[in-house]
Amino acid sequence: MSNKFNFMATSDECIKCGKCIPVCTIHQVNADEVTSPRGFIDLLGAYGRDELELDKQAKDIFESCFLCTACTDVCPNSLPTDMVIEEVRADIAQKYGIAWFKRAFFTLLRHRWLMDIMMKLGWVFKTCGFKQEPKKGGMLPRFNLPILKADRLLPSLGKTSFLNKYPKEIKNGGTRRVAIFIGCLANYNYTGIGDSLVEVLKELNIDIFIPKKQKCCAAPAYFTGDFYTVETLSKQNIEYFESFIDDVEAIIIPEATCSAMIKHDWEVFFRNRGMDDWADRAKELNKKIFMVTEWLYKNTELKELLDSKGINFEESITYHDACHAKKVQGIEKEPRELLKSNFTIKEMSDPNRCCGFGGVTMQTEKFHLAQAAGQPKAAMIKESGADIVAAECSACRMQISNSLHQNDVDVEFKNPIELIAKALKEK
Numbered sequence: 001m002s003n004k005f006n007f008m009a010t011s012d013e014c015i016k017c018g019k020c021i022p023v024c025t026i027h028q029v030n031a032d033e034v035t036s037p038r039g040f041i042d043l044l045g046a047y048g049r050d051e052l053e054l055d056k057q058a059k060d061i062f063e064s065c066f067l068c069t070a071c072t073d074v075c076p077n078s079l080p081t082d083m084v085i086e087e088v089r090a091d092i093a094q095k096y097g098i099a100w101f102k103r104a105f106f107t108l109l110r111h112r113w114l115m116d117i118m119m120k121l122g123w124v125f126k127t128c129g130f131k132q133e134p135k136k137g138g139m140l141p142r143f144n145l146p147i148l149k150a151d152r153l154l155p156s157l158g159k160t161s162f163l164n165k166y167p168k169e170i171k172n173g174g175t176r177r178v179a180i181f182i183g184c185l186a187n188y189n190y191t192g193i194g195d196s197l198v199e200v201l202k203e204l205n206i207d208i209f210i211p212k213k214q215k216c217c218a219a220p221a222y223f224t225g226d227f228y229t230v231e232t233l234s235k236q237n238i239e240y241f242e243s244f245i246d247d248v249e250a251i252i253i254p255e256a257t258c259s260a261m262i263k264h265d266w267e268v269f270f271r272n273r274g275m276d277d278w279a280d281r282a283k284e285l286n287k288k289i290f291m292v293t294e295w296l297y298k299n300t301e302l303k304e305l306l307d308s309k310g311i312n313f314e315e316s317i318t319y320h321d322a323c324h325a326k327k328v329q330g331i332e333k334e335p336r337e338l339l340k341s342n343f344t345i346k347e348m349s350d351p352n353r354c355c356g357f358g359g360v361t362m363q364t365e366k367f368h369l370a371q372a373a374g375q376p377k378a379a380m381i382k383e384s385g386a387d388i389v390a391a392e393c394s395a396c397r398m399q400i401s402n403s404l405h406q407n408d409v410d411v412e413f414k415n416p417i418e419l420i421a422k423a424l425k426e427k
């Protein structure tokens, strides 16, 4: 019970206005005050005052938050409901332990060499256990397993990971140099993202540094309360980034969740535990960390280059605002500006509504909630009439691709950098 001060401080600042309730993803799925931001904060205040025990019911309630930050975005006091829930999940993990399959997954995240072997084995044997569905951008299990049902679309596996495919240095004859932080899903699963990013940087004559020793950003562990893994991975990454940060213009990341974790949550995590030296080091690095579309739009001639192509593809796009892009990092204009040079954008009715990914627990034990939150997103993508849905986040991609599949919506998912690379290839 290490975090009571935080819980009570947040609870004391809640003025009970209820502005957060209509936007709350879990409240939209389960309309109960207990599973709303105001309800969570109230319970956390009681927990901080020793008036609430972390029993199984409390555990179940706190694990039902999607950590989407929609509440923080509208709260007049900017109360960090997602962050205090991440903190209480650490206490839950201490009291109840973490399920074996999540511990196994976080062990793989801490040891990339082991993850590389597992993913390679997965690629070799994937056709035994899964039907490949390339048009849907994933694969379906051949059998019903306790967590993985046969109708659930999962990300497929690439033959070679991004980090193993490319050399450390890619010279594009330029005077500028950036580093790429790729993220685990783009490294192993959605490998077209990294390929596209390399192609785009080549077109812009920007040299590429691929830091081979980069580790997972630790977001999956942070959302699950495994703070040992968060501390281990973020410290290793910080020390590694510091070793090359002065030699690159930026570290660019084609993933909203990874960049939000690195740019925002690492500092918060260390600050909350009184490790101010590490928090300051994370903060210093932040100056050079950007999502890919933000950096390319603000710092290169890419927009002019795309405009000069004079192409307007037949396929139209609807753009989903990943929570960790728009709400956490304020990025919404940049990807749209780049895409609209060559594609028609058909906005969905609420591009800001959370897709319902929610993290490892939501995607496993509480998958019924992720499915319920995904259904309205799939419906609004269909209603937009677009051929492609784009978002700069592979967690959203995993969730939305499955929601589209399970709701019979025939729309393809792409990361914006894949669409930009396609436009640049046109003569």
Ligand code: SF4
Pocket (backbone or CB within 6 Å): 023, 024, 025, 026, 027, 036, 037, 040, 064, 065, 066, 067, 068, 069, 070, 071, 072, 081, 082
């Ligand atoms: S983070 Fe999202 S799901 Fe959790 S309380 Fe806030 S709005 Fe609701």
Ligand code: SF4
Pocket (backbone or CB within 6 Å): 013, 014, 015, 016, 017, 018, 019, 020, 021, 037, 038, 041, 071, 074, 075, 076, 077, 078, 079
């Ligand atoms: S919007 Fe903020 S202050 Fe208002 S009820 Fe929600 S958490 Fe409390």
